[in-house]
Amino acid sequence: MDTSKDADADAVKQRQPQPRRRSYNKKNSEGQEDDESNSPVEQLVANGWSREKAIMADKIFLCSCVVVEGRVHATNKLCLCGKLVATEGLECGGNFTLCGKLGCWGKPIVVKNMIVMTQGVIYGDMMATAGVYIHGECSVKGTLTVTGPLKIKGSLRCSVLNLTGPITVYKGPGIFTSSGGRINGTDITPTNVIRAVPKNEDDNRVGEAD
Structure with a gap:
């Protein structure tokens, strides 16, 4: 198994879990039993990822590379430094x-505030119910x-942006x-959206949730 960085560089990309083969002993063309461990999760584990069950905590x-077979639910704070598949x-x-x-x-990704430090990549749709703060x-x-403020010191790239705030x-x-989106009820076309900062604005607040 190739365990190089390229082997799992895009492993967190959105994909639908593939159906597992039936459990009976099915033979392939060479007379050997089919490998039952070719699911996306098993492939990640074979590439050195840690495997966890559903995680619920305050x-x-x-950190590192983790695949969670289930849902990740943090009631207060969640910090991800590495790669995660849930x-x-x-x-x-x-x-x-x-x-x-x-x-x-x-599957859904729903948070209250999202704070991105240095660099962050999300595969799939995401909702932030209070605000997004990007420093990088x-x-x-x-x-x-x-829903709430979007404050950026760096760049944001997304397929569609729907913003109220x-x-x-x-x-x-x-x-x-x-692919455009809507900002405060106004449709936007695929474009570069820039908003100037008042000179008296305190840019140290970027990266901190209100």
Whole structure:
């Protein structure tokens, strides 16, 4: 098994779990039994990922490469530094701090505040119910829905952006959408959305949830 960095570089990409083969001893063309361990989860584990069951806690800290067979639910804080796959979605009732990659294979990702430090990549649709604070680069390979402020010191790239709240870009390239979206009830086309910062604005607040 290839365990190089390239082997699982995009392992957190959104994908639908493949159906498992039947449990009876089915022979292949060479007369050998079919391998029952070719599911996406088993492939990640074979590449060195840690495997966990559903995680529910007040505060959760995850690092390295982890695949969770179930849902990740943090009632207060969740910090991800590394790569995470959660097969049944992710939910955080407080601050979700991301420095790495997250994929939930089509399942919901719902947090209160998202704080991205340095670099974060999310595969799938995500909802932030209070606000998003980016200090670096953030990429969402899906629809990002934000209710509340969007504050950026760097860049945000997403397929679709649906926002209800103010936008502030302190510095950096700004916001790029590949398929448009809606900002405060107004449709936007695929474009680069930049909002200037008042000179008296305190850019130290970027990366901190109100």
